[in-house]
Amino acid sequence: MLAERVSEPMEPQPYRVIEVRHETADVVTFTIEPTPGIASMDALPGQFNMLWAFGVGEVPISLSGLRPGGVLVHTVRSVGTVSEALTRLHSGEIVGVRGPFGRGWEVETAEGDDIVVVAGGIGFAPLRPVVEHALANRSAFGRVVVLVGARRPEEMIFDEDLLRWAVATDDIAVEVTVDAAGHDWSGHVGVVTELVGRARFDARHAVAFVCGPEVMMRFATRSLQERGVPLGRIRLSAERNMHCAVAHCGHCQLGEYIICRDGPVFDAARLLPLLTVRGR
Amino acid sequence: MTERTIRDLLAEHEFFAEMSPEHIDLLAGCGRNVVFPANTAIAHEGDPAEHFYVLRTGRVAVGIHMPQREPLVVATLGPGDVLGWSWLFSPPYWRFDALTTQETRAIALDGVCLRAKCDADPALGYRLMQRFAHILVQRLEATRVQLADLYGKTHAG
Amino acid sequence: MGSVVIDRRGFELLIAALQSRDYKVVAPTARDGAIAYDEIGGVSDLPAGLTDEQEAGSYRLWCRDDDALFGYAVGPQSWKRYLFEPKTVVFRAQRVERVGFVRAGPSDAAPRYAFVGVRSCEIAAIGIQDRVFLGGSHADPHYRARRDAFIVAVQCGEPGGTCFCASMRTGPRAEAGFDLALTEIVAGDRHEFVVEVGSSRGDDLLGQVPSRPADSSDLGAARAVTDSASERMGRRLDADGLPERLAAVLEHSHWDQVASRCLGCTSCTLVCPTCFCSRVSDTTDLKGLEATRTRTWDSCFTLGHSYLHGGSVRSTIRDRYRQWLTHKLSTWVAQFGTSGCVGCGRCITWCPVGIDITVEVQALLAPLGPGRPTVSPGAGAPVEPAAPAEVPR
Numbered sequence: 001m002l003a004e005r006v007s008e009p010m011e012p013q014p015y016r017v018i019e020v021r022h023e024t025a026d027v028v029t030f031t032i033e034p035t036p037g038i039a040s041m042d043a044l045p046g047q048f049n050m051l052w053a054f055g056v057g058e059v060p061i062s063l064s065g066l067r068p069g070g071v072l073v074h075t076v077r078s079v080g081t082v083s084e085a086l087t088r089l090h091s092g093e094i095v096g097v098r099g100p101f102g103r104g105w106e107v108e109t110a111e112g113d114d115i116v117v118v119a120g121g122i123g124f125a126p127l128r129p130v131v132e133h134a135l136a137n138r139s140a141f142g143r144v145v146v147l148v149g150a151r152r153p154e155e156m157i158f159d160e161d162l163l164r165w166a167v168a169t170d171d172i173a174v175e176v177t178v179d180a181a182g183h184d185w186s187g188h189v190g191v192v193t194e195l196v197g198r199a200r201f202d203a204r205h206a207v208a209f210v211c212g213p214e215v216m217m218r219f220a221t222r223s224l225q226e227r228g229v230p231l232g233r234i235r236l237s238a239e240r241n242m243h244c245a246v247a248h249c250g251h252c253q254l255g256e257y258i259i260c261r262d263g264p265v266f267d268a269a270r271l272l273p274l275l276t277v278r279g280r
Numbered sequence: 281m282t283e284r285t286i287r288d289l290l291a292e293h294e295f296f297a298e299m300s301p302e303h304i305d306l307l308a309g310c311g312r313n314v315v316f317p318a319n320t321a322i323a324h325e326g327d328p329a330e331h332f333y334v335l336r337t338g339r340v341a342v343g344i345h346m347p348q349r350e351p352l353v354v355a356t357l358g359p360g361d362v363l364g365w366s367w368l369f370s371p372p373y374w375r376f377d378a379l380t381t382q383e384t385r386a387i388a389l390d391g392v393c394l395r396a397k398c399d400a401d402p403a404l405g406y407r408l409m410q411r412f413a414h415i416l417v418q419r420l421e422a423t424r425v426q427l428a429d430l431y432g433k434t435h436a437g
Numbered sequence: 438m439g440s441v442v443i444d445r446r447g448f449e450l451l452i453a454a455l456q457s458r459d460y461k462v463v464a465p466t467a468r469d470g471a472i473a474y475d476e477i478g479g480v481s482d483l484p485a486g487l488t489d490e491q492e493a494g495s496y497r498l499w500c501r502d503d504d505a506l507f508g509y510a511v512g513p514q515s516w517k518r519y520l521f522e523p524k525t526v527v528f529r530a531q532r533v534e535r536v537g538f539v540r541a542g543p544s545d546a547a548p549r550y551a552f553v554g555v556r557s558c559e560i561a562a563i564g565i566q567d568r569v570f571l572g573g574s575h576a577d578p579h580y581r582a583r584r585d586a587f588i589v590a591v592q593c594g595e596p597g598g599t600c601f602c603a604s605m606r607t608g609p610r611a612e613a614g615f616d617l618a619l620t621e622i623v624a625g626d627r628h629e630f631v632v633e634v635g636s637s638r639g640d641d642l643l644g645q646v647p648s649r650p651a652d653s654s655d656l657g658a659a660r661a662v663t664d665s666a667s668e669r670m671g672r673r674l675d676a677d678g679l680p681e682r683l684a685a686v687l688e689h690s691h692w693d694q695v696a697s698r699c700l701g702c703t704s705c706t707l708v709c710p711t712c713f714c715s716r717v718s719d720t721t722d723l724k725g726l727e728a729t730r731t732r733t734w735d736s737c738f739t740l741g742h743s744y745l746h747g748g749s750v751r752s753t754i755r756d757r758y759r760q761w762l763t764h765k766l767s768t769w770v771a772q773f774g775t776s777g778c779v780g781c782g783r784c785i786t787w788c789p790v791g792i793d794i795t796v797e798v799q800a801l802l803a804p805l806g807p808g809r810p811t812v813s814p815g816a817g818a819p820v821e822p823a824a825p826a827e828v829p830r
Contacts, residue, residue, distance in 0.1 A: 009575040010527040014537035035536055055721030055728035079746040094537025121431035151431040179426045182350045189356040191425045213430045241744055243716055246575035250714035256771030277687055279756030
């Protein structure tokens with residue numbers, strides 16, 4: 001039973017912040033690279049890392065970008081002590097990283113199909129690598145449809161990417177919507193699920209990637225179903241209280257699943273029944 | 281491209297997808313083509329609501345005017361959508377402002393004409409009300425989801 | 438490696454042999470009115486001549502009319518506290534210029550344990566935690582370092598009033614998972630132990646102790662001890678198809694009924710030998726130069742357990758009791774390939790209001806009449822006398 005020294009799964013590795021971008025009033029995207037001597041990780045779209053603010057604590061944050069040379073991008077919203085500390089990081093500073101964890105989007109399994117990305121709020125962050133993967137391998141996929149919702153225009157993250165995709169790329173359809181706006185907003189106003197009904201894609205040969213608040217994912221799934229996308233071809237990213245990320249601590253259980261190990265990405269046929277049991 | 285009649289345009293529109301050709305013929309008699317340049321007010325809260333618009337291209341922002349605040353857009357409508365149900369009721373007045381944000385092409389159906397045909401042909405009236413009820417339910421559902429303030433502080437990333 | 442018989446003196450030598458091999462010997466002792474595990478100096482530290490009386494919400498030690506060393510069932514503690522400690526420093530870091538931080542201090546030094554008096558249900562519980570901490574893609578180094586403990590099992594002769602290991606097929610006889618297994622035989626002047634050997638290091642240790650080979654009457658007497666125990670289980674639970682049957686009653690009104698009694702105090706999860714939830718907290722020294730990450734036991738009965746930014750997913754006691762019970766008996770199977778319950782009965786005994794998992798399951802699975810379910814034992818309702826359980830072999 002007693003074997004070689006096992007590495008400590010709770011030990012963060014030091015990464016250096018090389019770029020910081022303020023997306024909105026409380027959302028920051030930062031790019032990090034391993035410090036010298038730290039092996040770079042092979043992460044996949046949809047996976048997450050545990051980000052550690054020295055002495056403050058740790059939070060699970062999905063990858064919002066994967067760059068060559070082990071360079072990683074995370075997008076964090078300030079909602080608590082730890083995430084607030086992370087949004088205050090400056091270029092050159094150090095952040096602790098454990099990961100990558102979890103089962104990702106597995107975008108490559110959608111090759112040959114239309115890709116429909118439905119994102120809400122900060123839920124757009126883990127989906128950006130899906131769009132980037134699809135664009136980098138454009139010929140492998142059918143239509144690429146990106147539908148993004150936010151509360152207000154000024155709370156829309158990755159607006160530069162959206163603009164670039166919408167303007168510079170002619171074989172990707174980008175639609176954005178907000179819950180309410182002023183007259184200077186040129187996008188849609190309404191919920192992101194309404195965009196699903198209007199978007200152009202072949203429902204029978206599409207794979208949908210959905211991430212956002214749980215309610216939004218439930219409604220988006222219903223809209224996709226109404227369009228004719230089977231539940232088994234709708235992928236959702238679940239959120240629970242991930243603490244250890246290695247399936248030891250019990251916090252991120254959802255019914256028979258341990259989200260950090262079995263997810264965070266699930267197909268809707270498996271996840272949806274669990275999301276509709278209250279208090280689970 | 282040959283000139284398409286109001287009837288053709290209605291028949292192609294999502295809103296009338298499940299209506300019979302006979303009913304579409306009847307409705308077409310109430311319609312005319314309209315084009316609104318960008319940033320044109322189609323409707324103004326409190327004005328008499330004489331028309332019901334079947335949108336073909338462009339985008340319309342439906343908003344509420346609030347004193348001392350920027351106008352608030354609560355929904356946008358585009359191709360495949362319809363604008364305005366105030367004409368259904370008497371007296372018909374617009375409840376919201378509607379402003380085009382792009383050049384918008386639509387078919388304007390005359391409310392008085394529509395009501396008269398629905399009164400004369402209850403089967404047509406029923407079909408039309410069914411379509412409206414469907415749209416209303418969709419918009420009510422969307423409004424409820426908006427009310428839930430989905431993107432409140434519940435996600436860190 | 439056939440079974441042998443040692444006497445009480447032989448047992449003392451066995452403990453001494455463990456100590457001479459630098460094992461830290463941990464065994465049952467009597468402390469604060471209960472059986473508690475502790476490091477012992479010798480056999481005289483064991484709770485000789487004591488037994489226990491356990492019921493829902495009650496526990497009491499009594500004197501036996503013999504000098505049996507293991508004449509009681511399990512107490513509130515389990516071996517979990519030695520393998521998966523209540524508090525573990527998992528990482529310490531020193532802030533360093535330029536590189537940010539480096540690991541500080543040596544890694545965890547695990548004690549070399551010998552556990553004496555490990556019951557069959559506890560071996561099963563350790564097996565369940567093995568799957569959690571060692572069975573996945575990430576092994577827990579602290580658990581693994583302690584898991585090599587020498588295990589001296591004791592076959593159960595005195596099941597407690599809340600025991601139902603026979604229902605869960607985890608006891609009372611341990612068949613594997615030990616280095617040595619003792620069956621204590623006390624009759625008149627006879628005080629001996631029939632010893633089964635479970636490993637080569639067990640065999641090696643036993644070689645240092647005077648013994649005689651066990652004959653068929655010794656083996657028969659040993660078998661009779663556990664046979665008798667399985668017939669006297671205080672509780673039973675119909676475990677067949679439990680995962681599926683419980684998954685079908687998630688909206689049963691009986692959850693509300695239990696919630697009206699449950700205090701959400703976390704006792705059941707702390708005494709449970711398989712509950713593994715933990716949280717990690719971060720602290721720094723006053724200068725902010727050294728950071729420590731400490732893992733402590735957590736419980737799904739706390740509000741913070743299911744906290745997501747903005748609130749708890751399981752906000753009511755109903756939600757949390759349901760999570761605990763369905764995890765234990767239902768979803769655990771999908772998660773780790775085994776039930777999370779070994780039938781030790783601790784959660785029943787140590788519940789301050791006497792909530793009984795076997796009774797609650799029975800109520801949840803009782804056939805429903807039209808409308809609201811009618812089975813609902815009230816708080817403090819007398820527990821139905823347990824029928825003798827079938828003992829699967």
